[in-house]
Amino acid sequence: MCRKLLLPxxxxxxxxxxxxxxxxxxxxxxxxxxxxxxxxxxxxGAEMARDEINKAGGIxxxxxxxxxxxxxxxxxxxxxxxxxxxxxxRAITRDKAxxxxxxxxxxxxxxxxxxxxxxxxxxxxxxxxxxxxGLNVEQNYDRYKYWFRAAPTKDVDLARTLFxxxxxxxxxxxxxxxxxxxxxxxxxxxxxxxEGLIKAAQANLPKMNMEVVGLWQPSAVATDVTAELSxxxxxxxxxxxxxxxxxxxxxxxxxMGELELPAxxxxxNVEAQKDGFWQATAGKGNYVSTLDTYAEVExxxxxxxxxxxxxxxxxxxxxxxxxxxxxINQLKVAIEAVDSLxxxxxIPYIEKNEYVGxxxxxxxxxxxxxxxxxxxxxxxxxxxxxxxxxxFWPPQTKGMRPxxxxxx
Amino acid sequence: MKGLLALPQWLWAQLRHEVLVLPSRSFVFFAxxxxxxxxxxxxxxxxxxxxxxxxxxxxxxxxWDLLAGFTGQxxxxxALFFGIGAYTSALLSHHLGWxxxxxxxxxxxxxxxxxxxxxxxxxxxRGSYLSLATLAxxxxxxxxxxxxxxxxxxxxxxxxxxxxxNGTVGNYxxxxxxxxxxxxxxxxxxxxxxxxxxxxxxxxxxxxRASGINTTRYKLLAFALSGxxxxxxxxxxxxxxxxxxxxxxxxxxxxxVVIWGIFGGIATIYxxxxxxxxxxxxxxxxxxxxxxKEIRLLIFAVIVLLVLLFMPQGLTPWIRDKxxxxxxxxKNRNVxxxxxxxxxxxxxx
Numbered sequence: 001m002c003r004k005l006l007l008p009x010x011x012x013x014x015x016x017x018x019x020x021x022x023x024x025x026x027x028x029x030x031x032x033x034x035x036x037x038x039x040x041x042x043x044x045g046a047e048m049a050r051d052e053i054n055k056a057g058g059i060x061x062x063x064x065x066x067x068x069x070x071x072x073x074x075x076x077x078x079x080x081x082x083x084x085x086x087x088x089x090r091a092i093t094r095d096k097a098x099x100x101x102x103x104x105x106x107x108x109x110x111x112x113x114x115x116x117x118x119x120x121x122x123x124x125x126x127x128x129x130x131x132x133x134g135l136n137v138e139q140n141y142d143r144y145k146y147w148f149r150a151a152p153t154k155d156v157d158l159a160r161t162l163f164x165x166x167x168x169x170x171x172x173x174x175x176x177x178x179x180x181x182x183x184x185x186x187x188x189x190x191x192x193x194x195e196g197l198i199k200a201a202q203a204n205l206p207k208m209n210m211e212v213v214g215l216w217q218p219s220a221v222a223t224d225v226t227a228e229l230s231x232x233x234x235x236x237x238x239x240x241x242x243x244x245x246x247x248x249x250x251x252x253x254x255x256m257g258e259l260e261l262p263a264x265x266x267x268x269n270v271e272a273q274k275d276g277f278w279q280a281t282a283g284k285g286n287y288v289s290t291l292d293t294y295a296e297v298e299x300x301x302x303x304x305x306x307x308x309x310x311x312x313x314x315x316x317x318x319x320x321x322x323x324x325x326x327x328i329n330q331l332k333v334a335i336e337a338v339d340s341l342x343x344x345x346x347i348p349y350i351e352k353n354e355y356v357g358x359x360x361x362x363x364x365x366x367x368x369x370x371x372x373x374x375x376x377x378x379x380x381x382x383x384x385x386x387x388x389x390x391x392f393w394p395p396q397t398k399g400m401r402p403x404x405x406x407x408x
Numbered sequence: 409m410k411g412l413l414a415l416p417q418w419l420w421a422q423l424r425h426e427v428l429v430l431p432s433r434s435f436v437f438f439a440x441x442x443x444x445x446x447x448x449x450x451x452x453x454x455x456x457x458x459x460x461x462x463x464x465x466x467x468x469x470x471x472w473d474l475l476a477g478f479t480g481q482x483x484x485x486x487a488l489f490f491g492i493g494a495y496t497s498a499l500l501s502h503h504l505g506w507x508x509x510x511x512x513x514x515x516x517x518x519x520x521x522x523x524x525x526x527x528x529x530x531x532x533x534r535g536s537y538l539s540l541a542t543l544a545x546x547x548x549x550x551x552x553x554x555x556x557x558x559x560x561x562x563x564x565x566x567x568x569x570x571x572x573x574n575g576t577v578g579n580y581x582x583x584x585x586x587x588x589x590x591x592x593x594x595x596x597x598x599x600x601x602x603x604x605x606x607x608x609x610x611x612x613x614x615x616x617r618a619s620g621i622n623t624t625r626y627k628l629l630a631f632a633l634s635g636x637x638x639x640x641x642x643x644x645x646x647x648x649x650x651x652x653x654x655x656x657x658x659x660x661x662x663x664x665v666v667i668w669g670i671f672g673g674i675a676t677i678y679x680x681x682x683x684x685x686x687x688x689x690x691x692x693x694x695x696x697x698x699x700x701k702e703i704r705l706l707i708f709a710v711i712v713l714l715v716l717l718f719m720p721q722g723l724t725p726w727i728r729d730k731x732x733x734x735x736x737x738x739k740n741r742n743v744x745x746x747x748x749x750x751x752x753x754x755x756x757x
């Protein structure tokens with residue numbers, strides 16, 4: 001009787017092992033607002049990384065290959081901070097994630113960071129820009145050293161990029177139009193996050209030999225800004241410096257075109273980063289430009305293949321939260337280099353070594369923030385030109401095309 | 409020896425004659441016991457975290473019920489008190505380095521003071537006008553916090569706060585024990601003469617005044633007490649999450665508490681508590697199943713709608729009416745299968 005049972009049991013066990021029931025996959029929890037585009041890109045980037053790594057045989061640790069398992073964790077962080085912390089706890093204690101990647105809303109990520117640090121789990125942030133996250137590392141290294149900012153650069157560095165591009169745009173206006181002191185109109189949606197950037201713009205632009213002709217702050221959900229744009233037109237502005245994250249970006253782009261405003265829009269316009277911007281503005285969004293992360297340009301040797309593969313698979317361009325792809329691959333490199341999953345061994349490696357990703361060439365400072373450098377971690381700038389999103393900055397990057405000014 | 413036995417005998421008598429005689433009280437007793445014993449048998453950190461958050465929100469929901477349910481002052485900006493408790497405790501802890509055992513009570517007192525101050529302009533308003541006016545207060549406070557970002561932390565709030573106690577189990581007991589004590593306290597207030605006057609104000613304020621009751625004083629008292637309890641929950645929230653941010657003042661939180669209060673049954677206290685214990689973990693449980701992850705908020709909304717459609721008085725009054733009957737003579741409650749009132753002996757049916 002026992003012998004009769006033995007064979008099926010052994011066969012079942014063998015099958016179970018071959019199916020990976022007891023295999024030791026390395027688990028990456030991908031945390032993000034999965035009902036929103038940011039979370040979708042978190043997940044899409046992670047799926048690409050998983051498939052590529054597993055297709056190549058997995059991650060090698062201790063002479064054994066381990067498959068990558070990604071766990072989708074919906075943090076619901078845009079709507080609820082407690083939900084985000086609960087999700088983080090679930091990822092760590094229930095799903096037994098080895099590594100944590102993602103996050104988007106800064107207030108929520110600060111709370112999620114606390115949970116991750118309680119459990120001493122490596123948490124690679126992909127989405128939140130708040131400086132405080134890195135400041136925590138500097139102020140209390142022993143507790144917060146498990147945090148690294150994989151993307152994007154911190155908020156202060158985003159501002160540096162904005163002004164660097166602004167300088168480039170102003171230089172072109174000086175050369176092409178002969179205006180030595182370009183006029184800038186600041187248009188910022190009326191929300192708290194824009195306040196710091198407005199002050200920085202008002203302080204820095206005159207130092208950059210530009211004249212600020214005024215500040216306009218329409219509601220973040222305004223559906224008409226013709227009054228503001230008419231005033232900007234009368235002020236003879238050459239550049240409309242936009243600080244907009246919501247649908248106002250579409251309204252502004254469309255109405256700039258309708259009014260034939262002889263100015264370029266440059267700044268943050270999240271809607272203009274999306275592929276559907278041209279259609280949403282009914283083809284009027286010419287000369288609207290914005291910060292962006294991914295385009296078919298050679299920020300690094302990996303950028304173009306990644307963007308093409310992403311577009312082929314998901315039929316849309318990646319946004320910056322798709323850098324979960326880089327975060328997983330960066331950890332793979334680190335794990336294989338130190339031959340361990342132990343955060344205490346991985347942290348010194350990540351701190352000291354440069355990682356060439358798809359959106360940036362990452363090196364870390366003492367806050368575990370990306371070291372800002374044009375062409376390395378600064379991201380790119382794109383401009384809508386006749387229905388096409390054209391990357392134009394940094395100009396030295398291979399694949400960049402000329403920035404165009406509207407006809408005067 | 410006889411003296412030693414007297415206390416357990418008295419406790420048993422109380423339990424038998426006051427608690428175990430009614431299914432609703434028995435349920436509350438055993439639920440409380442279960443909550444207190446749970447970590448001894450099952451110390452899953454995720455489950456304990458969810459129950460800790462649930463307990464904190466239960467205090468918050470019950471505090472809304474004390475004001476809106478009992479007194480009829482329907483507050484659409486209850487997050488104000490929650491946020492004041494959270495921010496006061498966080499600011500004191502962050503700027504002055506005070507310990508949470510001290511900052512939490514101070515946060516609660518500040519929220520109570522806010523309740524009193526908010527109550528003054530609201531005295532002249534009734535019904536939907538009052539509700540809309542209260543909706544504005546958290547928005548005003550949010551604006552003030554954003555105006556002084558160096559002090560308040562701006563849109564990120566204040567993070568890295570100290571926990572009240574270390575460890576998941578410790579925090580669980582702080583939240584659960586406080587929830588049980590404060591909700592019992594609120595229930596006792598609702599059951600007292602003051603609670604009776606609150607009820608009377610809600611039903612007919614003019615008649616109440618005609619009876620010689622200073623309704624202004626009692627309405628302000630309701631605002632202040634409600635603020636006090638909401639402030640405790642806000643301060644606990646801040647130290648548990650280790651963050652006090654603008655989300656603690658969000659309009660969504662103010663509406664969430666209204667949903668909990670109405671779902672559970674207004675003017676009950678225990679109704680709001682039960683509602684939070686059912687609805688808050690529900691979304692988390694649904695999130696554990698892949699097929700429900702994407703539609704969990706939709707399921708949540710459908711459940712709330714169905715309950716309110718078929719149980720317009722709320723969940724707990726509906727259940728209570730099924731399992732208990734009210735004596736037509738003495739108005740005391742009896743278990744549904746009794747034929748005679750347990751207190752006055754009147755025929756029940």
